[in-house]
Amino acid sequence: MxxxxxxxxxxxxxxxxxxxxxxxxxxxxxxxxxxxxxxxxxxxxxxxxxxxxxxxxxxxxxxxxxxxxxxxxxxxxxxxxxxxxxxxxxxxxxxxxxxxxxxxxxxxxxxxxxxxxxxxxxxxxxxxxxxxxxxxxxxxxxxxxSLAQDQMVLLGRRNAEEKVATFLVNWRDRWARLTGKAVTVPLPMSRQDIADFLGLTIETVSRTFSRLGKDKTILIVPDGIRVLDPQRMERLAAA
Amino acid sequence: MxxxxxxxxxxxxxxxxxxxxxxxxxxxxxxxxxxxxxxxxxxxxxxxxxxxxxxxxxxxxxxxxxxxxxxxxxxxxxxxxxxxxxxxxxxxxxxxxxxxxxxxxxxxxxxxxxxxxxxxxxxxxxxxxxxxxxxxxxxxxxxxxSLAQDQMVLLGRRNAEEKVATFLVNWRDRWARLTGKAVTVPLPMSRQDIADFLGLTIETVSRTFSRLGKDKTILIVPDGIRVLDPQRMERLAAA
DNA sequence: ACCGCTTGATGATATAGATCAAAGCCGTCG
DNA sequence: CGACGGCTTTGATCTATATCATCAAGCGGT
Structure with a gap:
């Protein structure tokens, strides 16, 4: 199979x-x-x-x-x-x-x-x-x-921007724990995968990335993202 | 405390x-x-x-x-x-x-x-x-x-009617396992609790109950609910 | 019987995010 | 090279659900 x-x-x-x-x-x-x-x-x-x-x-x-x-x-x-x-x-x-x-x-x-x-x-x-x-x-x-319970809060009670920011912060931290701090965090999964993880559509994920990019909160590069404003990201992802 | x-x-x-x-x-x-x-x-x-x-x-x-x-x-x-x-x-x-x-x-x-x-x-x-x-x-x-993962699917990908039906079916089954099959399943928690469990508002929960009641899918009695159309409920709650 | 409080139902309106549609961006394959 | 196909982005609507506002019912206290 x-x-x-x-x-x-x-x-x-x-x-x-x-x-x-x-x-x-x-x-x-x-x-x-x-x-x-x-x-x-x-x-x-x-x-x-x-x-x-x-x-x-x-x-x-x-x-x-x-x-x-x-x-x-x-x-x-x-x-x-x-x-x-x-x-x-x-x-x-x-x-x-x-x-x-x-x-x-x-x-x-x-x-x-x-x-x-x-x-x-x-x-x-x-x-x-x-x-x-x-x-x-x-x-x-x-x-x-415990992670699953956090994800329930995310899916049930957070808006699109918070969902995406929380995902990025968590992913960045997991990646760092594995490979050490990197400037650019790769996102090997597709936008569809991210959407299906966050309970959103691909379009909403894309728009939210764009908006966070225009905000200078993150920088989208071909092989991943860079967090430019960790303060704001942490605030969006809080508790 | x-x-x-x-x-x-x-x-x-x-x-x-x-x-x-x-x-x-x-x-x-x-x-x-x-x-x-x-x-x-x-x-x-x-x-x-x-x-x-x-x-x-x-x-x-x-x-x-x-x-x-x-x-x-x-x-x-x-x-x-x-x-x-x-x-x-x-x-x-x-x-x-x-x-x-x-x-x-x-x-x-x-x-x-x-x-x-x-x-x-x-x-x-x-x-x-x-x-x-x-x-x-x-x-x-x-x-x-495993239950938490099911709840992620519910929160991320099911609509209000499916959420409420899934909740009722699961609750009915848990209750039955504990007390034996009962005609009326009590709902000791408030609508607000149900809403906060399903990622909805209290009004949407209330309206959805009403609609399922008008459908004759369920019957709302003072001390709980009765499932009148288990077929339809199971279909809404499926997989 | 009346009051104050809480809970639930329902109607009117607003909006976040979904859906539909189109166009750009590569990589690849002929 | 050019055409094709998969992604992603962006734009224009639509809609399910949230929000806000009543209203009615229940309930404990006086």
Whole structure:
């Protein structure tokens, strides 16, 4: 189904996929390196071209993914095709952690994406034997829930300008945490993606960018945006 | 701060607060009764009058609550007073599980509320010693996250009629799971609460109820609503 | 029975954002 | 090179929902 290209694989704690291991560890700092060899968890490296699906809503949830490269959009569709993007995943993020029989949303690659793929069953067993990892994962899920609640406020009670500003500020901060402060923050997703994330139309997003540009609040450059007036941006995105 | 009335308390596994224990167990069915006495967790019984606050956003998060009676609204406020209700809690639900230093939202009683109050520190330690309980809690949080994602779709992409219908269907189902199928589903929260949950105004909620009433889709009675045309309701609330 | 207060329903009007339409801007492919 | 197709921007309307204003009903207190 998915046009993914799987290459390389390793067992957690048995070298080979150093990158997977490092990423895995970064989430689960409670586990020391010497603890890992106790268990075998098959990790596959999966690569995805732009627009390729990692998985789709209602498919059997076979696997858990840990992103290592690229940006993934997570979304739900209504029967008539209306789309709500519920989040963008960046390297380090986990996907498909719900541990339900089927995925609750679809995930596809915005740009070129690499991820570590862990079989759900195997991962669940590993988890049973590693309460520290479960604790870390619970904290992660709890954080996701808190972000989801912020997004509810945004979708329910903020106007277009506030929505766009809040999105830009949050995205800029996440990007900075990942790559260090950059002057220009890239926006790899399309305007349609941003619109579907913010509960707006593409036209409203475009106009709002333009207005913020004319205001000298931001500067739109070909490969992203620059925040010129952080004060005003923070004010629009406040609380 | 809170006008709560604390009465009675018990230690988990040392009789007294049978109700707390039963509720606690219902969440954590993986723990057998004979496992409980191993640990002491102080549980206080807290009662709240209608409109009383259980806790407020940004307060130090001292405690975890497990609702035993009544309905609680959970909400976030923007600096200018706009409110988004992020959920309604019913008996059995946990509040303040985020385990952050401060509460991420406010919670107050819609009607008369009773809850079991567990000190956060103590609960966290208990959790460390009980991986099964942590697992249950992780499943619970994961379910909450999934509901939050559904709510994002509702807020971002559904119109007023769909929002109201979806709310009624979901509320009816939750109520039924708790009390068994009832002809009339009570709506203990105000129209303003419903509006702030659905990202609408009180007037739009009121008009939408009226229209669904004129349609014979629902029947509005003094103490709640009756669904007359489940087909149409399900269609409006679909996916 | 009357008052003051709150909540909900409904009508009139305003507006933010949606929808519809067209035109610019690249990248790419023949 | 030029034509094509996907995005994005911009402009002109339209409309769903917000806003504002009444009004009626319920309710507790006197």
């Amino acid at each position: 998915s046009p993914a290209q799987l290459n390389g694989s390793c067992r957690l704690g048995k070298e080979v996929c150093i990158d997977c291991k490092v990423r895995f560890m970064s989430i689960c700092s409670a586990l020391e390196a010497h603890e890992l060899p106790e268990f075998d968890v098959l990790i596959q490296r999966a690569n995805f071209a732009p627009r390729a699906a990692l998985f789709a809503q209602d498919q059997p949830a076979d696997a858990v993914y840990n992103l290592t490269e690229g940006v993934v959009r997570l979304y739900k569709l209504l029967p008539d095709g209306r789309r709500q993007i519920i989040g963008f995943a960046l390297p380090g993020d986990f996907l498909g952690l719900a541990m339900a029989e089927r995925y609750g949303f679809s995930a596809d690659a915005v740009d070129t994406v690499s991820a570590c793929r862990l079989a759900r069953e195997e991962f669940a067993h590993y988890l049973d034997a590693k309460p520290h990892l479960l604790r870390r994962l619970h904290e992660y899920t709890t954080h996701e829930l | 809170s006008p709560a009335q604390l009465n009675g308390s018990c230690r988990l596994g040392k009789e007294v607060c049978i109700d707390c224990k039963v509720r606690f167990m219902s969440i954590c069915s993986a723990l057998e009764a004979h496992e409980l006495p191993e640990f002491d967790v102080l549980i206080q019984r807290a009662n709240f009058a209608p409109r009383a606050a259980l806790f407020a956003q940004d307060q130090p998060a001292d405690a975890v609550y497990n609702l035993t009676e009544g309905v609680v609204r959970l909400y976030k406020l923007l600096p200018d007073g706009r409110r988004q209700i992020i959920g309604f809690a019913l008996p059995g639900d946990f509040l303040g599980l985020a385990m952050a230093e401060r509460y991420g939202f406010s919670a107050d009683a819609v009607d008369t509320v009773s809850a079991c109050r567990l000190a956060r520190e103590e609960f966290a330690h208990y959790l460390d010693a009980k991986p099964h309980l942590l697992r249950r809690l992780h499943e619970y949080t994961t379910h909450e996250l």
